[in-house]
Amino acid sequence: SRTVVINFIRLGWVVCIVWGELGVYFWSLSSCKWPEIGKPTHVLLISDPQVRHPSALWAETSWVKSLGQFLYELNLKRSWHVARRLNPHAVFFLGDMLSAGKFVSSEAEYKAYWQKFRDIFQSDATSPHYYIPGNNDVGMGLSHSSPKNVRLYYSNVVGPFNRPVVIRDHVFICLDAPGLVDDDYQRSGIPYEQLNPVQGGSVEFIKSVSTAGRPLILLSHIPLARPDTAACGPLREKGAIRRGVGHGYQNTLGKDTTAFLLKTLQPSAVFSGDNRDYCEYHHPVEASDRKIEEYTIREVTIKSFSMSVHIRRPGFQLVSLVDPTPTGKSFVDAPCLLPDTSRIYNSLYIPLTLLTLVLLFVFNMYRSRRLCNVALPLILSPLSNSGHSLHPGSNVWSPYTPPVPVSPRNKLPQSLRAANASPAPTMRASRPATPLGSPMLGPAIVFQHEVEEDEEEEDSLYPTQYALQRNGHIGEGGEEWLTPRDDPSPSFFLPVSANPKPSAAQGWSWSWTFVFRGRRRRMTISVPTWNSMRELAEQLSPGADRDMLLRRRGVFWTTVIDALGIIWPTLLLWILFAWWML
Structure with missing residues (x-):
């Protein structure tokens, strides 16, 4: 059906x-499970959320693009809702929190933009959030078209560009990679060892880092340099990370800058973003002591947390930390993938x-x-098109019940006039109709009305269809006359209870009586019954x-x-x- x-x-x-x-x-x-290693501290790494500008949803001229913006932000909130269920102890955002932060023209606008990011990625006191600037957050390059004060807006609204964070006796170095690229352009080929760093810049921060023998984990928005032919491992969807520079972006740090970072910081691991796709690469490092063999430093470029045309499935990275020991490994990491x-x-x-x-x-x-x-049903009665499905044998009578029979059972003859009938029509007067002879009454109601054989004539003042029960009286002179009896006449219809009892199943109702346009009116609201719902x-x-x-x-x-x-x-x-x- x-x-x-x-x-x-x-x-x-x-x-x-x-x-x-x-x-x-x-x-x-x-x-997606946290890597097992003793009783660890869990750290969540997220890169490239790329939250759109607050005006982007309404700036689109097409409703299709506006719908796409809405679905984009809805996907971010849904992904963050799922990631929070992992209950991390700390969260690091590896840059590009904002997709158009570098084009903001005032601090108030930057603050409103950042508030939108905070509304999506809500935090609590048990899970602190740390942020690393990306090229879309603060711009990059001396000739970029970003406002000159955008870095000042970032520092006033978000926080410092470079900072060390100690978690479970591990030092996380939050690096300002766009600022390091700007320092690389300004040094003009001068070796980093001989460079007089800019006060408060990235080079000065790197040279001032002290780990006191604790494991160091480097966090950078821009990946470190590697050969163009370097593979990224089986978890990458397509291609590899290659060198490239453009207006406001740079695919990797410079070769000299990468060597300076690895030699100065000697990190145990490097985590980066910006590329959108997953990549795992081991950087070879020459040991300063000839007695120690050459070793490698593992770098993981984590997936973008937001949707992108470059990848099918977004993702994030999980890191588990335990107390460091001289011999064992103190941290492990694993990628997590979000739906396509x-x-x-x-x-x-x-x-x-x-x-x-x-x-x-x-x-x-x-x-x-x-x-x-x-075939459609043949409707003979003009009263039967009201939707009622009553038939002559129905136990419930209504004015829509058809008389008996409903229609002729046999075919009518071609001529209804008998052979010896007069050709002229015969006019006859019909008797007044009564409820007994009404075709509107069904066979279920039978009226018992006895009339004596000699009472052929009716009283013209009291015809049978309006009859009242009468009592006979004999007046003076022996003349009999009739008067209506005070008692009610017996009803020919179904009896009706004089005091109908209210239904016991009546539910709660509320009534309000008021006067409108000079008339008293009442409004009643009641709980619907099962019958009304049915x-x-x-x-x-x-x-x-x-x-x-x-x-x-x-x-x-x-x-x-x-x-x-x-x-x-x-x-x-x-x-x-x-x-x-x-």
């Missing part, structure tokens, strides 16, 4: 929405939409052909009226109406999930 088909498709859409908007994210989280959002829309929602339309169209075509083979469900459920709709409007518009009936609960559920994330 149509009801089964429509509800089955609705159920399928509800399941797909629940899976596509929530289930697939928690499924990806189920395979574009695949959810392109491989699930769009095909399911097309499949739904095709199924509805084919089903309505089948119904249309089936209805063409079914009647409403019957009104909403498809039935014969839907068949008539199919006859009147055709297959195409019926398919459109059915599709809208399926879409609205699905859209309501999607809005509910979106509101929950917002």
